Amino acid sequence: xRRRDFLYMTGVGLGAxxxxxxxxxxxxxxxxxxxxxxxxxxxxxxxxxxLNAAKSKGATYADVRIGRYLNQVVATRETRVENISxxxxxxxxVRVIANGSWGFAATNNMDDASIAKAAEAAVAIAKxxxxxxxxxxxxxxxxxxxxxxxxxxxEINTFEVPIADKVDLLLKVNSEAMxxxxxxxxxxxxxxxxxxxxASTDGSYIDxxxxxxxxxxxxxxxxxxxxxxxxxxxxxxxMGMGFEYLKPKDEEKIKGGPVTMYKKxxxxxxxxxxxxxxxxxxxxxxxxxxxxxxxxxxxxxxxLTIHESxxxxxxxxxVLGYEANYAxxxxxxxxxxxxxxxxxxxxxxxIIADKLETGSLGAVGYDDEGVKCGQWxxxxxxxxVNYQTIRDQAHILGLKESQGCCxxxxxxxxxxxxxxxxxxxxxxxxxxxxxxVKNVEKxxxxxxxxxxSIDQQRYNFQFSAQLAYEIKDGKIVGMFKDAAYQAxxxxxxxSCVQRCDKSDYRLGGTFxxxxxxxxxxxxxxxxxxTTRFNGVNVINTGRKLG
Amino acid sequence: MAILSKExxxxxxxxxxxxxxxxxxxxxxxGSDGGNIRYARNAVSTAGQISTMSLGxxxxxxxxxxxxxxxxxxxxxxxxxxxxxxxxxxxxxxxxEFMPPLGPQTFAESNTYNAKTAAMTPDTRxxxxxxxxxxxxxxxxxxxGFLENSxxxxxxxxxxxxxxxxxxxxxxxxxxxxxxxxTGSGYVEQGFNDLDKMDTLALSKIAxxxxxxxxxxxxxxxxxxxxxxEPLAASDIIGNMFRGFDARSADEGxxxxxxxxxxxxxxxQLFSENVNIYSDPMNTExxxxxxxxxxxxxxxxxxxxxxxxxxxxxxxxxxxxxxxxPLPFSRSMIIExxxxxxxxxIKSTEKGILVTRFWYIRSVDPQTLLLTGLTRDGTxxxxxxxxxxxxxxxxxxxxxxxxxxxxxxxxxxxxTGSGLIPPMKIRDFTFTSLSDAI
Numbered sequence: 009x010r011r012r013d014f015l016y017m018t019g020v021g022l023g024a025x026x027x028x029x030x031x032x033x034x035x036x037x038x039x040x041x042x043x044x045x046x047x048x049x050x051x052x053x054x055x056x057x058x059l060n061a062a063k064s065k066g067a068t069y070a071d072v073r074i075g076r077y078l079n080q081v082v083a084t085r086e087t088r089v090e091n092i093s094x095x096x097x098x099x100x101x102v103r104v105i106a107n108g109s110w111g112f113a114a115t116n117n118m119d120d121a122s123i124a125k126a127a128e129a130a131v132a133i134a135k136x137x138x139x140x141x142x143x144x145x146x147x148x149x150x151x152x153x154x155x156x157x158x159x160x161x162x163e164i165n166t167f168e169v170p171i172a173d174k175v176d177l178l179l180k181v182n183s184e185a186m187x188x189x190x191x192x193x194x195x196x197x198x199x200x201x202x203x204x205x206x207a208s209t210d211g212s213y214i215d216x217x218x219x220x221x222x223x224x225x226x227x228x229x230x231x232x233x234x235x236x237x238x239x240x241x242x243x244x245x246x247m248g249m250g251f252e253y254l255k256p257k258d259e260e261k262i263k264g265g266p267v268t269m270y271k272k273x274x275x276x277x278x279x280x281x282x283x284x285x286x287x288x289x290x291x292x293x294x295x296x297x298x299x300x301x302x303x304x305x306x307x308x309x310x311x312l313t314i315h316e317s318x319x320x321x322x323x324x325x326x327v328l329g330y331e332a333n334y335a336x337x338x339x340x341x342x343x344x345x346x347x348x349x350x351x352x353x354x355x356x357x358x359i360i361a362d363k364l365e366t367g368s369l370g371a372v373g374y375d376d377e378g379v380k381c382g383q384w385x386x387x388x389x390x391x392x393v394n395y396q397t398i399r400d401q402a403h404i405l406g407l408k409e410s411q412g413c414c415x416x417x418x419x420x421x422x423x424x425x426x427x428x429x430x431x432x433x434x435x436x437x438x439x440x441x442x443x444x445v446k447n448v449e450k451x452x453x454x455x456x457x458x459x460x461s462i463d464q465q466r467y468n469f470q471f472s473a474q475l476a477y478e479i480k481d482g483k484i485v486g487m488f489k490d491a492a493y494q495a496x497x498x499x500x501x502x503s504c505v506q507r508c509d510k511s512d513y514r515l516g517g518t519f520x521x522x523x524x525x526x527x528x529x530x531x532x533x534x535x536x537x538t539t540r541f542n543g544v545n546v547i548n549t550g551r552k553l554g
Numbered sequence: 555m556a557i558l559s560k561e562x563x564x565x566x567x568x569x570x571x572x573x574x575x576x577x578x579x580x581x582x583x584x585g586s587d588g589g590n591i592r593y594a595r596n597a598v599s600t601a602g603q604i605s606t607m608s609l610g611x612x613x614x615x616x617x618x619x620x621x622x623x624x625x626x627x628x629x630x631x632x633x634x635x636x637x638x639x640x641x642x643x644x645x646x647x648x649x650x651e652f653m654p655p656l657g658p659q660t661f662a663e664s665n666t667y668n669a670k671t672a673a674m675t676p677d678t679r680x681x682x683x684x685x686x687x688x689x690x691x692x693x694x695x696x697x698x699g700f701l702e703n704s705x706x707x708x709x710x711x712x713x714x715x716x717x718x719x720x721x722x723x724x725x726x727x728x729x730x731x732x733x734x735x736x737t738g739s740g741y742v743e744q745g746f747n748d749l750d751k752m753d754t755l756a757l758s759k760i761a762x763x764x765x766x767x768x769x770x771x772x773x774x775x776x777x778x779x780x781x782x783x784e785p786l787a788a789s790d791i792i793g794n795m796f797r798g799f800d801a802r803s804a805d806e807g808x809x810x811x812x813x814x815x816x817x818x819x820x821x822x823q824l825f826s827e828n829v830n831i832y833s834d835p836m837n838t839e840x841x842x843x844x845x846x847x848x849x850x851x852x853x854x855x856x857x858x859x860x861x862x863x864x865x866x867x868x869x870x871x872x873x874x875x876x877x878x879x880p881l882p883f884s885r886s887m888i889i890e891x892x893x894x895x896x897x898x899x900i901k902s903t904e905k906g907i908l909v910t911r912f913w914y915i916r917s918v919d920p921q922t923l924l925l926t927g928l929t930r931d932g933t934x935x936x937x938x939x940x941x942x943x944x945x946x947x948x949x950x951x952x953x954x955x956x957x958x959x960x961x962x963x964x965x966x967x968x969x970t971g972s973g974l975i976p977p978m979k980i981r982d983f984t985f986t987s988l989s990d991a992i
């Protein structure tokens with residue numbers, strides 16, 4: 009199964025019979041097979057065949073990615089298991105520059121002849137595309153690293169944990185939810201291992217072993233009398249971690265507020281238990297009165313606001329127009345960056361791109377065109393100072409090397425510019441979320457992602473939360489329903505007035521950020537501490553049918 | 555070759571079933587062959603050709619089911635995938651909702667395949683994209699677009715003797731044309747089974763015209779307006795409504811079809827009287843497969859008649875629970891319209907807003923199906939039957955259920971997305987804020 013198909017399934021529910029809808033790629037494999045990586049010497053041999061074949065046909069540059077993508081999903085609903093699958097997609101993709109143009113081809117036939125043929129096909133495509141080219145590719149130089157490796161620093165490989173243990177945990181989650189009065193509960197565990205090998209004519213042979221995990225649930229209660237129903241999703245973050253993420257530790261919990269929040273360990277049983285109570289509160293919550301509020305945004309909510317309003321508009325390919333037909337362009341045009349004084353946000357706003365942050369979804373040692381990953385500023389004291397680039401874009405910003413933002417979701421997808429982890433730095437002064445709330449006169453405290461929508465240049469947006477609490481005179485006085493905030497990106501970030509300190513800093517993230525045609529999915533994290541935004545416009549989204 | 559004939563597919567599936575030792579075995583075989591071109595800034599950025607085939611096996615002992623897939627087709631691989639599915643079945647917990655496979659069924663012969671589309675080559679695609687680029691280059695505009703085609707087949711068989719086969723073709727095209735100043739943008743999107751219906755030149759001219767026409771957009775106040783939704787815009791919103799026609803979620807109180815005090819809105823007037831919605835896999839404009847993935851025949855079904863909900867979709871399991879016949883949902887939803895063109899609808903409008911398309915639509919409230927999103931790539935103010943000037947994009951907060959209660963007129967349906975949808979004139983459509991995005 010290909011990763012994007014796996015991710016697609018996560019969005020459509022995992023009910024019913026799986027097989028007739030099984031995607032056309034990848035295959036179910038045993039757990040034992042998943043724990044046996046492909047021999048490193050064999051990967052180097054295959055890579056050299058592709059590189060040599062490309063060069064012999066006239067490629068001036070070539071890279072090859074040998075990808076083995078393992079996905080495991082355990083899906084349950086109430087007292088039953090809906091799906092367990094363990095699948096693999098394995099193959100090789102070759103990208104070349106010939107006659108100044110890009111070409112790409114992929115194969116899952118890993119014999120020498122098929123690999124060479126794929127490389128030759130990539131060169132032929134490049135030469136064909138060259139006829140329609142406006143200007144030749146300018147590739148930023150990249151030194152070869154020789155034979156190197158990188159691995160997500162996991163403690164427990166999720167693929168080594170018995171399926172029965174995962175089923176037991178999820179069924180306990182469901183049982184806990186039903187004990188709390190939930191009528192419907194689905195819980196899922198998604199696990200990904202990307203075993204990626206990259207080689208290029210620059211002289212790099214990079215072997216990487218990347219792990220990600222996402223436990224989640226949706227709990228629903230209905231009230232037949234009123235005809236109302238409410239849900240609450242898990243407040244877990246998908247993480248670049250192993251199964252240790254599901255081994256709770258008290259020191260990784262933030263308690264004392266209306267919701268228990270989790271750092272790099274997650275207590276799914278505790279969260280579902282609280283969710284059952286929250287849904288009762290949601291069914292009785294009072295409608296939010298429209299108006300201006302000071303928003304206190306928990307990282308479990310703010311991460312997606314960062315993703316949509318900072319992460320996407322600072323992608324250089326969008327700025328240049330490469331995504332115009334699909335994901336859109338960006339209001340952060342080059343002139344704003346060139347001015348060196350574009351006021352993106354208040355002085356509180358320091359946004360950092362980071363491909364190395366431990367536990368994050370986007371953490372890798374090297375990107376998918378052999379660039380060593382690092383960290384850089386995107387917004388510094390409120391001013392736009394940089395974008396996210398790959399090798400054939402670096403010259404546009406006058407950079408001598410790429411920022412390492414290239415990624416492909418499969419061996420048969422063409423790597424292109426994808427978002428690094430993009431995070432809001434926490435404040436320097438000691439401040440807890442509880443203390444922040446104490447100073448708010450009229451506000452709303454929001455947790456968790458709910459409805460998110462932003463325009464195609466990433467300007468006007470409307471966001472709502474899983475949980476919205478009314479703050480009055482420094483105290484949380486109850487729950488609001490139908491509260492959504494609308495703003496434009498620049499006004500919103502200029503209304504940022506206060507950040508909690510690093511002790512409150514947490515990662516949120518998404519497993520399936522879509523971009524490109526044909527579409528590709530990538531996983532990325534966004535960190536922040538609880539943050540306050542003053543005077544944001546809140547609307548009431550309640551409507552009646554009939 | 556990824557596209558097998560009915561006989562070739564049948565032979566592989568029979569062989570696989572022959573290897574099965576399970577109580578029940580269900581097998582599916584899928585293949586596709588196609589290619590694409592992506593372009594931006596008036597130049598091709600990527601192009602590809604993809605050919606794949608895959609076999610899926612589902613084996614059941616009692617109520618314990620295991621599934622496996624493979625993309626190798628020698629006898630040893632076929633035996634391996636069956637064995638793996640059986641091993642997984644033995645390890646799986648019982649599924650209390652397991653339904654035994656269907657016996658043989660009768661299916662209508664679909665009309666989803668077109669030989670000319672199946673014969674598309676990289677050169678055909680390049681030529682079609684070349685026509686699109688000629689429009690933007692000649693007009694001094696920037697185009698970004700995507701052209702994709704595929705031929706695909708799927709076949710299913712089970713150990714109770716059911717067999718079904720379908721072959722189809724698709725070609726889809728979309729292009730966004732923007733002016734060099736970045737102050738105007740236009741968009742078109744079309745999909746067909748038949749290549750002859752796809753005119754990338756004419757479509758690109760529409761997008762270019764909208765790019766020029768939408769430059770210099772004025773701001774008008776958010777509020778409730780009469781809107782004319784082009785079929786793509788209408789489809790963007792209404793497509794979100796159809797999953798609510800699932801009987802189970804309605805019965806369980808988890809859908810807009812659920813009724814206060816229990817029960818569902820089946821049989822009730824939920825929309826305006828001029829709303830009629832049906833699906834028909836044999837419709838020549840939007841043909842689709844005549845069977846579901848588990849082998850249920852798909853037939854013409856009326857979902858809404860004169861605004862009354864006539865049917866909800868029942869899975870086999872839920873149908874058995876409710877003692878009714880299973881009723882599969884269709885991918886080809888058709889909303890009946892009239893004979894008026896989009897231009898006719900504009901002419902009959904005193905004051906209103908023309909919407910080309912919507913963007914980033916998300917559910918705000920599943921209870922009311924309230925959605926939010928924005929207009930994009932050509933939004934215009936209409937007065938006295940004429941387009942007067944382009945306007946800035948709006949964010950909307952609206953429910954398709956409310957919208958279909960406010961239908962003033964429907965035009966001639968056009969294939970768009972997975973539906974055949976008319977342009978719609980809707981009163982009191984709710985825009986809540988302005989966007990400066992172009």
